[in-house]
Amino acid sequence: MSATGEQAQTGVLEVDGLCTDYGPVRAVADVTLSVEPGRVTAVLGANGAGKTTLLRTISCLVPAREGRVRLGERELLGSAVEDVVRRGVAHVPEGRGVIGELTTEENLRLGGLWRGAPAEDLDEVYELLPALRERRRQPASSLSGGERQMLSIGRALVARPSVLLLDEPSLGLAPLISARIMELVRRLANERQLAVLLVEQNARSALAIADRGVVLNLGRVVADADASELADDEDMRQAYLGF
Amino acid sequence: MSAIAARARVGRARIGELTLARGLLLALVAAAALFVASELLSSFADLELAEGLYFFCVLAGLTVLTGLSGQISLGHGALMAVGAYGAALLIGEQHWALVPALAAATAITAVVGLLLGAAATRLRGPYLAGATLAFAVGLPALADKYSSTFGGENGLVVNPPNPPSGLGSSLPLERWEAWIAGAGAVIVLFTLHNLVRSGYGRAMRAVRDDEIAASLCGLRVARVQTLAFVVSAACAGLAGGLLTVVLQLASPGAFQLSLSLSLLTAIVLGGLGSLVGAAWGAAVLVLLPSWTRDIANSFSLSTKVSSNMPLAIYGLVLVVAMLAWPSGIQGGVRAGGARLRALVRSRRGG
Amino acid sequence: MTRFIDLTLNGISTGTVYAAVALALVLIWRSTRIVNFAQGGMLMFTTFIASAVINSGASYWVGFVVALLSGLVLGALVERLLIRRVAGAPPLNAVIVTLGLLILLEAVAGMIWGNTPRSFPPAFSIRGYDVGGTRVLFAPNDTFIVLVVIGVAALLGALFRGTALGLRMRASAFAPEVARLLGVRVGRMLTVGWALAALVGSLAGVLVAPSVFVGPNQFDPILVFGFTAAVLGGLDSPYGAAVGGVILGLALSYVSGYEGASLVTLAALVILLAVLMVRPGGLFSTTRERRV
Numbered sequence: 001m002s003a004t005g006e007q008a009q010t011g012v013l014e015v016d017g018l019c020t021d022y023g024p025v026r027a028v029a030d031v032t033l034s035v036e037p038g039r040v041t042a043v044l045g046a047n048g049a050g051k052t053t054l055l056r057t058i059s060c061l062v063p064a065r066e067g068r069v070r071l072g073e074r075e076l077l078g079s080a081v082e083d084v085v086r087r088g089v090a091h092v093p094e095g096r097g098v099i100g101e102l103t104t105e106e107n108l109r110l111g112g113l114w115r116g117a118p119a120e121d122l123d124e125v126y127e128l129l130p131a132l133r134e135r136r137r138q139p140a141s142s143l144s145g146g147e148r149q150m151l152s153i154g155r156a157l158v159a160r161p162s163v164l165l166l167d168e169p170s171l172g173l174a175p176l177i178s179a180r181i182m183e184l185v186r187r188l189a190n191e192r193q194l195a196v197l198l199v200e201q202n203a204r205s206a207l208a209i210a211d212r213g214v215v216l217n218l219g220r221v222v223a224d225a226d227a228s229e230l231a232d233d234e235d236m237r238q239a240y241l242g243f
Numbered sequence: 244m245s246a247i248a249a250r251a252r253v254g255r256a257r258i259g260e261l262t263l264a265r266g267l268l269l270a271l272v273a274a275a276a277l278f279v280a281s282e283l284l285s286s287f288a289d290l291e292l293a294e295g296l297y298f299f300c301v302l303a304g305l306t307v308l309t310g311l312s313g314q315i316s317l318g319h320g321a322l323m324a325v326g327a328y329g330a331a332l333l334i335g336e337q338h339w340a341l342v343p344a345l346a347a348a349t350a351i352t353a354v355v356g357l358l359l360g361a362a363a364t365r366l367r368g369p370y371l372a373g374a375t376l377a378f379a380v381g382l383p384a385l386a387d388k389y390s391s392t393f394g395g396e397n398g399l400v401v402n403p404p405n406p407p408s409g410l411g412s413s414l415p416l417e418r419w420e421a422w423i424a425g426a427g428a429v430i431v432l433f434t435l436h437n438l439v440r441s442g443y444g445r446a447m448r449a450v451r452d453d454e455i456a457a458s459l460c461g462l463r464v465a466r467v468q469t470l471a472f473v474v475s476a477a478c479a480g481l482a483g484g485l486l487t488v489v490l491q492l493a494s495p496g497a498f499q500l501s502l503s504l505s506l507l508t509a510i511v512l513g514g515l516g517s518l519v520g521a522a523w524g525a526a527v528l529v530l531l532p533s534w535t536r537d538i539a540n541s542f543s544l545s546t547k548v549s550s551n552m553p554l555a556i557y558g559l560v561l562v563v564a565m566l567a568w569p570s571g572i573q574g575g576v577r578a579g580g581a582r583l584r585a586l587v588r589s590r591r592g593g
Numbered sequence: 594m595t596r597f598i599d600l601t602l603n604g605i606s607t608g609t610v611y612a613a614v615a616l617a618l619v620l621i622w623r624s625t626r627i628v629n630f631a632q633g634g635m636l637m638f639t640t641f642i643a644s645a646v647i648n649s650g651a652s653y654w655v656g657f658v659v660a661l662l663s664g665l666v667l668g669a670l671v672e673r674l675l676i677r678r679v680a681g682a683p684p685l686n687a688v689i690v691t692l693g694l695l696i697l698l699e700a701v702a703g704m705i706w707g708n709t710p711r712s713f714p715p716a717f718s719i720r721g722y723d724v725g726g727t728r729v730l731f732a733p734n735d736t737f738i739v740l741v742v743i744g745v746a747a748l749l750g751a752l753f754r755g756t757a758l759g760l761r762m763r764a765s766a767f768a769p770e771v772a773r774l775l776g777v778r779v780g781r782m783l784t785v786g787w788a789l790a791a792l793v794g795s796l797a798g799v800l801v802a803p804s805v806f807v808g809p810n811q812f813d814p815i816l817v818f819g820f821t822a823a824v825l826g827g828l829d830s831p832y833g834a835a836v837g838g839v840i841l842g843l844a845l846s847y848v849s850g851y852e853g854a855s856l857v858t859l860a861a862l863v864i865l866l867a868v869l870m871v872r873p874g875g876l877f878s879t880t881r882e883r884r885v
Contacts, residue, residue: 085776097771114776368684369628373820381858388855504696548704555700561693565686
């Protein structure tokens with residue numbers, strides 16, 4: 001399989017007027033936002049606000065009704081799910097998507113198979129996340145929640161993406177672990193110039209590391225502002241962010 | 244409170260009576276129609292009618308099981324074998340009269356169905372299909388194992404049923420057989436018609452749609468499913484008994500796996516859960532083989548081809564029906580009609 | 594005592610064949626959650642093809658290879674043309690499609706080759722080995738059966754464990770959506786999976802054909818045995834399928850030897866029901882209870 005058949009794009013991720021329907025329900029309604037390389041945009045909101053559907057639409061898991069998603073010069077919508085990663089977008093899904101029946105190392109290898117990633121690329125991840133190296137031969141089902149989250153992020157990195165879509169990475173993690181994951185996300189954005197779209201229910205910890213915050217309610221964008229500005233907005237916090 | 248409850252009970256009883264009356268009316272109409280048909284038809288066609296009627300019995304039971312209660316059975320051909328051999332032994336060896344022999348054959352099969360059904364309640368989808376498949380493949384071999392009782396490969400032969408002398412000596416045997424099978428089919432129709440509309444029918448649908456919700460509502464899921472299996476096994480047993488009477492033969496070759504799969508095809512064709520569909524399915528099972536034989540003869544195809552043609556069509560129908568119309572042919576005809584109308588309309592518009 | 598040993602040896606030989614059928618079913622169940630009831634028809638058809646090739650004068654080995662290759666092609670075609678279209682439908686639909694394919698294949702085979710079972714040559718001699726002056730119920734052909742099944746299973750294991758293709762296939766089976774997000778062409782992997790499974794099934798067909806003969810319905814019991822063996826080992830586990838096949842082969846060999854061959858399929862039914870009642874996840878499952 002040729003790794004160069006599909007040139008991964010870099011540049012700004014732009015979501016423009018995106019709408020997604022689930023049957024009669026409009027789960028994502030006219031969402032517009034953008035993420036630049038090296039920046040983290042947090043997407044916040046209650047359960048059912050449409051956050052997960054937004055990410056699933058961007059990676060073509062569900063079809064969009066209207067709107068566009070561009071990465072640099074290239075339209076992402078309408079491609080096969082398998083091709084999304086080839087265009088530079090790595091999606092770490094809800095519930096982390098670690099394949100428990102495979103070993104840690106197999107999970108990591110899987111991330112780079114599409115581009116024929118050499119073994120050194122795994123070493124790079126192991127250096128970044130040493131806990132994974134110790135467990136490389138163990139089935140991923142034996143990992144702790146935090147380790148799994150690291151594994152799924154590490155696996156996304158092996159794909160050498162320019163955009164990282166993260167769906168609730170802190171869900172079910174102890175606060176300390178969750179904070180470490182958030183730090184990792186920030187570092188990755190800074191060091192690798194990744195554009196990160198971070199979906200979170202835990203608004204406080206997400207805003208602490210994000211550059212920008214977008215608040216969704218019933219599928220619509222109700223606020224789009226600098227992260228610090230959002231975190232200081234008393235009304236916003238009371239109404240949507242719950243802290 | 245008690246007054247309301249009493250009124251509700253009266254109301255329910257009235258609805259029950261209404262259903263019963265409607266079922267009775269339906270049965271009478273069906274019986275009359277069958278009588279007239281049998282009088283009009285030739286004796287060969289009467290034989291085909293009789294075959295169709297016993298197929299209706301088993302198909303009606305199977306379609307209620309699969310369509311209403313959501314259980315699949317590949318074993319109904321083998322259950323027919325139980326009824327057929329039961330009737331053959333009772334009539335041929337024990338010299339029982341026709342009606343008690345058929346009733347006993349039905350009861351025996353119901354007991355076998357109870358055993359199978361009790362196991363089936365714990366199985367779902369492919370597991371149930373696999374277990375009943377094993378039953379369908381395994382049971383005919385018993386005829387070989389106990390060949391002194393069951394007659395081995397040749398099976399058991401019984402004497403043709405004698406029409407009562409009161410009906411006159413001119414009554415053709417085939418017409419009498421059609422009447423016997425017709426009586427069985429009418430009983431099955433009446434019973435299932437009422438069952439489907441009774442509380443049990445509702446319980447079966449509830450269990451099919453959502454077992455957990457049904458059990459939370461206080462329904463005993465296992466009991467409802469076992470009952471469905473027993474009823475449909477009884478129908479298969481009666482069908483088998485009637486087959487013995489009509490064909491005067493119960494042999495293992497008649498109850499191979501292909502019979503069970505043909506039955507499945509027939510209910511899929513008719514639309515799962517539909518008693519009318521069961522009648523259509525029965526017609527297909529009887530008429531298709533003779534049609535394909537005629538077609539094969541007119542194209543002078545070999546018997547290899549013509550004898551396998553019906554099975555090939557059944558297989559094709561099952562595959563195509565599931566791919567094209569997941570809700571059965573009836574639904575497919577409706578959907579196809581709608582599409583055709585839309586096409587015509589768009590042609591006219593353009 | 595010698596009878597018991599004979600039956601045991603015979604059970605091991607037939608059990609490996611059941612294991613191969615079970616393996617074919619398990620590979621497909623793992624990746625598509627479908628029990629391929631058409632497997633009995635598919636392996637019947639490819640064995641008929643081999644029989645036709647051999648009868649036309651070619652050597653046994655040409656027929657053997659043709660059977661395996663035609664299995665590969667048939668499996669891929671079935672997945673592409675039929676299974677892919679019922680992927681999202683209720684499970685009952687997939688069951689009915691595979692059953693429809695089963696009778697369709699049986700009918701077409703009957704049309705082409707007739708319904709009278711015909712003999713099929715074994716690869717090697719079926720005269721039992723001579724052990725200390727007595728002839729045991731285990732022949733060079735049985736050795737071949739056991740070795741070739743073990744060999745194919747080992748090759749498959751190496752493919753799944755040791756290659757990138759195998760990793761992709763396992764990922765597609767366990768977590769199709771995640772696999773797609775990671776760029777794995779899951780549809781292609783399913784096709785390859787069905788092709789490989791059908792190849793294993795075809796192997797079983799050719800191996801068992803000398804003892805059951807080749808005919809449109811001759812392999813129905815083999816399908817039942819394969820399914821039983823697969824359930825015995827837990828439908829999800831290839832190792833379970835292998836062990837389940839051998840256990841079933843032994844059990845059925847004793848039933849056949851002491852009670853008569855015609856009870857064998859019903860005995861399989863009893864074993865099947867017993868396993869499903871007591872350990873629905875199979876004999877080797879670690880999960881305690883699973884709804885079946």
